[in-house]
Amino acid sequence: MREVAIPEAPVTVATEVRFAETDQMGVVHHSGYIIWFEMGRVAWMKAAGMPYTEVADSGHHFAVTAIHAAYRASSRFGDTIQIITRLAQLRSRQVEFSYEVRNAADQTVLATGSSEHICVDLVGKMTKIPLPIYERLLDGALRVAAANSNTVS
Amino acid sequence: MREVAIPEAPVTVATEVRFAETDQMGVVHHSGYIIWFEMGRVAWMKAAGMPYTEVADSGHHFAVTAIHAAYRASSRFGDTIQIITRLAQLRSRQVEFSYEVRNAADQTVLATGSSEHICVDLVGKMTKIPLPIYERLLDGALRVAAANSNTVS
Amino acid sequence: MREVAIPEAPVTVATEVRFAETDQMGVVHHSGYIIWFEMGRVAWMKAAGMPYTEVADSGHHFAVTAIHAAYRASSRFGDTIQIITRLAQLRSRQVEFSYEVRNAADQTVLATGSSEHICVDLVGKMTKIPLPIYERLLDGALRVAAANSNTVS
Amino acid sequence: MREVAIPEAPVTVATEVRFAETDQMGVVHHSGYIIWFEMGRVAWMKAAGMPYTEVADSGHHFAVTAIHAAYRASSRFGDTIQIITRLAQLRSRQVEFSYEVRNAADQTVLATGSSEHICVDLVGKMTKIPLPIYERLLDGALRVAAANSNTVS
Numbered sequence: 001m002r003e004v005a006i007p008e009a010p011v012t013v014a015t016e017v018r019f020a021e022t023d024q025m026g027v028v029h030h031s032g033y034i035i036w037f038e039m040g041r042v043a044w045m046k047a048a049g050m051p052y053t054e055v056a057d058s059g060h061h062f063a064v065t066a067i068h069a070a071y072r073a074s075s076r077f078g079d080t081i082q083i084i085t086r087l088a089q090l091r092s093r094q095v096e097f098s099y100e101v102r103n104a105a106d107q108t109v110l111a112t113g114s115s116e117h118i119c120v121d122l123v124g125k126m127t128k129i130p131l132p133i134y135e136r137l138l139d140g141a142l143r144v145a146a147a148n149s150n151t152v153s
Numbered sequence: 154m155r156e157v158a159i160p161e162a163p164v165t166v167a168t169e170v171r172f173a174e175t176d177q178m179g180v181v182h183h184s185g186y187i188i189w190f191e192m193g194r195v196a197w198m199k200a201a202g203m204p205y206t207e208v209a210d211s212g213h214h215f216a217v218t219a220i221h222a223a224y225r226a227s228s229r230f231g232d233t234i235q236i237i238t239r240l241a242q243l244r245s246r247q248v249e250f251s252y253e254v255r256n257a258a259d260q261t262v263l264a265t266g267s268s269e270h271i272c273v274d275l276v277g278k279m280t281k282i283p284l285p286i287y288e289r290l291l292d293g294a295l296r297v298a299a300a301n302s303n304t305v306s
Numbered sequence: 307m308r309e310v311a312i313p314e315a316p317v318t319v320a321t322e323v324r325f326a327e328t329d330q331m332g333v334v335h336h337s338g339y340i341i342w343f344e345m346g347r348v349a350w351m352k353a354a355g356m357p358y359t360e361v362a363d364s365g366h367h368f369a370v371t372a373i374h375a376a377y378r379a380s381s382r383f384g385d386t387i388q389i390i391t392r393l394a395q396l397r398s399r400q401v402e403f404s405y406e407v408r409n410a411a412d413q414t415v416l417a418t419g420s421s422e423h424i425c426v427d428l429v430g431k432m433t434k435i436p437l438p439i440y441e442r443l444l445d446g447a448l449r450v451a452a453a454n455s456n457t458v459s
Numbered sequence: 460m461r462e463v464a465i466p467e468a469p470v471t472v473a474t475e476v477r478f479a480e481t482d483q484m485g486v487v488h489h490s491g492y493i494i495w496f497e498m499g500r501v502a503w504m505k506a507a508g509m510p511y512t513e514v515a516d517s518g519h520h521f522a523v524t525a526i527h528a529a530y531r532a533s534s535r536f537g538d539t540i541q542i543i544t545r546l547a548q549l550r551s552r553q554v555e556f557s558y559e560v561r562n563a564a565d566q567t568v569l570a571t572g573s574s575e576h577i578c579v580d581l582v583g584k585m586t587k588i589p590l591p592i593y594e595r596l597l598d599g600a601l602r603v604a605a606a607n608s609n610t611v612s
Contacts, residue, residue, distance in 0.1 A: 053384035078359035206537035230513035330481035
């Protein structure tokens with residue numbers, strides 16, 4: 001397995017801000033973005049043809065080992081936001097995704113971030129990413145990158 | 154197994170309102186109380202000598218089949234609240250708890266409610282409450298009731 | 307202002323179950339449905355032409371005074387669910403919505419419920435629903451009902 | 460205002476893991492730790508004599524500009540966890556806190572992290588930390604550090 005980064009393959013998913021996601025500052029609580037990042041990588045994996053549900057069904061999980069988030073602007077109830085996700089790194093035992101959250105209406109960048117994951121089995125023990133999962137992620141990333149490239153050109 | 158209600162056995166647990174639990178109205182979001190109810194019944198079961206962790210470890214869960222909540226006053230970040238939980242009903246296949254949420258400082262009732270549960274096994278199939286669990290709940294309720302009675306008298 | 311119920315005006319919104327919404331039973335935590343109900347009434351109000359954002363911008367809120375939920379079946383990460391919302395009651399000072407949550411794939415009813423609301427101003431004091439808001443809700447409900455009726459016939 | 464770091468002033472707060480905080484992996488969802496970090500800094504500020512409620516009441520907020528979290532081990536429903544919080548940096552316009560989350564029973568480090576904050580006013584505009592708040596934070600940090608030093612020696 002090679003160590004690869006395929007930043008050319010962003011996948012975008014949109015969602016409406018839920019009232020319950022706001023806090024008394026009148027904006028979305030910062031923990032909400034961490035859940036949006038998760039929605040982003042779930043959407044990325046689905047678009048890449050390796051849905052996370054199938055990873056879970058195979059008895060594996062991509063446990064989160066690190067989260068980084070930088071908050072630049074607020075989002076509010078009523079806003080539609082976009083989560084743009086990229087596969088930042090794919091190794092034999094680790095995956096890293098990067099994220100950009102934008103206001104859909106004016107494309108303001110609200111937050112950027114990344115998440116690092118290791119592969120664990122059902123009892124939480126660290127394992128190699130099973131080869132079929134690794135390959136489907138890699139193939140999917142290349143296919144998404146190609147599709148994006150076609151769209152742009 | 155008898156059908157029993159032991160309302161004389163309230164158990165109180167206190168918690169500080171988390172900033173993340175507020176919404177843009179400046180008060181705790183109504184979904185937060187549903188999670189407080191859960192904290193209440195977890196505390197009740199612990200006090201009764203039948204911790205929910207042991208129910209789960211035995212391969213069972215008390216799946217929620219109904220929730221009722223009436224909201225009377227708001228709680229805010231910085232408040233300490235109390236959750237007062239009672240075993241409202243214990244049957245061979247069902248458990249019901251009732252709740253009162255109070256502001257700890259002035260004892261204002263913020264919300265009342267109840268939750269109904271059936272016993273399910275690990276694959277989610279409805280089962281009788283295992284006899285040892287049923288008996289420990291019943292004995293615990295009686296012991297909590299007796300302890301409260303002693304405290305009051 | 308009349309007291310009206312317009313159950314003929316359901317509005318449906320769909321969402322994908324988030325991984326973060328699951329609990330250790332492997333299904334969506336029951337508190338998640340309370341937030342889905344909220345998404346349902348937000349969608350209903352938007353479809354009816356009286357978006358909740360405008361209620362909030364006018365300095366009012368529909369504070370929740372009661373929640374009832376009955377849970378019939380589980381939902382899981384990866385499922386798409388539908389929230390079908392109806393205006394169950396509209397009075398001068400109160401609104402009530404009812405909900406049905408379905409699995410989008412097979413139309414299984416996962417949960418039903420309702421929420422009751424009073425109108426409050428910015429400092430949380432109960433007020434009449436401002437007439438323009440009341441009328442837009444009523445007109446919207448009738449328009450949604452008519453649209454549904456056209457769709458069905 | 461000086462730029463100061465007072466790592467000698469940790470404040471510890473403990474909490475029991477809520478069932479609702481778990482996910483289908485059977486452990487606490489990683490977003491839960493972000494909310495625990497918040498509980499940690501709220502506890503730190505309270506112990507330092509500058510409760511966050513008073514910052515909010517003065518019309519200011521410490522908006523989160525960055526979050527970093529490294530996850531080392533899991534926590535489960537039933538666990539009691541400790542959040543150990545330090546003031547990592549205090550500047551005229553910024554505050555940084557660092558965190559350690561431990562399992563209370565065996566002192567395993569579950570996660571470490573930090574949060575960066577700017578001071579904003581009620582409309583979300585960045586401002587200097589008001590001098591009285593800055594000074595109370597600084598004095599509090601020194602007092603907590605002194606108290607800890609006395610405890611250890």
